[in-house]
């Protein structure tokens with residue numbers, strides 16, 4: 001089955017570039033302009049066979065949207081959540097406005113039941129990643145595209161090592177979701193964005209298909225010709241938000257107005273920006289200040305998912321967030337003392353309280 005998508009949809013996908021540094025920025029702005037022109041033509045979006053590894057906050061949400069867009073989606077889930085999805089379907093509930101939508105989807109703990117897919121969406125917590133890769137290998141064939149919406153940049157380094165590098169797309173999801181009870185993914189607020197792109201900076205049909213599919217469901221979907229930069233834009237912010245909220249067990253409101261914690265947050269972000277720049281990522285030199293202005297727009301009560309995990313007695317993604325910046329910084333000789341401090345303070349709880 002094929003579907004034609006109308007790019008006059010209100011949630012029209014955007015292919016415009018992010019704020020760029022001069023010269024390199026001009027090149028990427030030009031590339032994104034071309035993509036934008038291309039995207040204004042209708043094209044056939046093939047129906048894809050999709051597997052979603054991890055039916056939690058992110059996998060459940062974005063996977064359900066792919067089903068809504070008409071794709072054949074199967075979820076790999078486990079435990080009580082799997083049983084509930086099988087019995088009653090997957091419910092996406094907006095906690096803020098009370099709306100909900102039920103999706104009758106296929107769910108299994110045995111990926112072999114699904115067979116080879118066109119598209120694999122990868123969305124488990126980082127501490128589950130290696131085991132999940134082993135489990136899900138069976139759905140990956142020669143023509144399978146793989147997109148991880150996990151946080152950070154380490155996820156794609158791992159995926160490129162474990163699968164064909166060309167299969168891996170870069171992508172970033174902005175949404176605030178969690179499993180609120182078995183079978184139910186709760187979304188807070190109305191933030192729902194996604195940006196994806198090819199690592200070789202080309203504009204492929206698979207990127208256009210996935211962007212158009214998400215856009216058709218109302219998600220603010222974009223393609224980028226500099227996906228590495230897009231990943232780092234979220235990474236530097238999230239490393240700061242995770243570190244500051246988890247280390248203090250406080251939401252962002254009080255942290256950003258207390259001078260000492262505001263300064264710590266800015267330093268964590270500035271170190272991450274310096275690491276990214278030293279690795280060739282096109283982040284502006286003053287990007288930490290840009291991110292602090294963004295931090296000032298967040299709701300007072302907002303906490304990063306890492307603090308939610310800490311409060312729920314789960315492990316944390318500390319070693320891939322703060323720890324990732326420390327490791328990636330060491331590789332290029334950039335000191336990261338504030339990130340090292342956070343890593344040390346939270347490390348005893350990183351594997352969960354049971355390990356402490």
Ligand SMILES: NC(=O)C1=CN([C@@H]2O[C@H](COP(=O)(O)OP(=O)(O)OC[C@H]3O[C@@H](n4cnc5c(N)ncnc54)[C@H](OP(=O)(O)O)[C@@H]3O)[C@@H](O)[C@H]2O)C=CC1
Nearest residue numbers: 054055056057058076077078123124128150151175176177
């Ligand atoms: N939640 C959010 O708002 C956002 C999260 N992210 C990132 O997305 C990634 C996923 O986070 P999130 O969706 O919140 O995580 P969740 O814990 O909500 O979902 C992950 C799901 O995957 C399941 N799972 C893990 N391993 C397997 C396996 N081998 N077989 C079957 N199921 C498995 C987990 O089961 P179980 O519970 O039994 O472990 C859980 O249901 C993280 O990297 C996170 O940082 C990015 C943007 C926003």
Ligand SMILES: CC(C)(CO)C(=O)C(=O)O
Nearest residue numbers: 173174175176304305306
């Ligand atoms: C900040 C947020 C909610 C944005 O998507 C996030 O990714 C997280 O807390 O892990």
